[in-house]
Amino acid sequence: MxxxxxxxxxxxxxxxxxxxxxxxxxxxxxxxxxxxxxxxxxxxxxxxxxxxxxxxxxxxxxxxxxxxxxxxFTLVFPYFVAEEECIISFDFRNKCSLEGGDECFCNSGVPYRQCCGGIKSLKDLLKGSF
Known part of the structure; x- marks a missing residue:
């Protein structure tokens, strides 16, 4: 056994x-x-x-x-499109990479993480607001 x-x-x-x-x-x-x-x-x-x-x-x-x-044996797998990526935020005008606490390159005066580099809400993503 x-x-x-x-x-x-x-x-x-x-x-x-x-x-x-x-x-x-x-x-x-x-x-x-x-x-x-x-x-x-x-x-x-x-x-x-x-x-x-x-x-x-x-x-x-x-x-x-x-x-x-x-x-x-044929196995049908789902197609995963959401792969983790290593995204490097870069300010091309000032020729430097951006960290989350750096001032946003759009000149809003807000830290990058809270402005253009912020995580979008589910509501915004479903509406298509990027």
Missing amino acids: EAQKSSIEDDYQAFLSIQVERYLKRKTQQRFCSEAEKDVINQIIADSWTEYRQTRNLSQIDTEQKIRSYYS
Whole structure:
């Protein structure tokens, strides 16, 4: 029983590795951009693994056949467009980068973080106010 559990876990790890690799190859930076994205993808794979195991008898095939089967299993992943970016705020007129507490380059007299570099509210984003 313990050997069977270990074999099932090994099979899942192989399936997981193949599917994560497939997902990350589609992305520009080929990495997860956030823990939330990683959690969602891992949950999709885990759910697919449950479905996969219910439709196939893995104990009847050898490792090489299993691997081929994992690669041939089509999994539809959501497309994540919100990737974390490293944005460098720059004042081109004064030829310097801006920090959150620096005076805003628009000459409002307000710190950059509270003016042009501020986080927009959900209400503004939904209205399209940028």
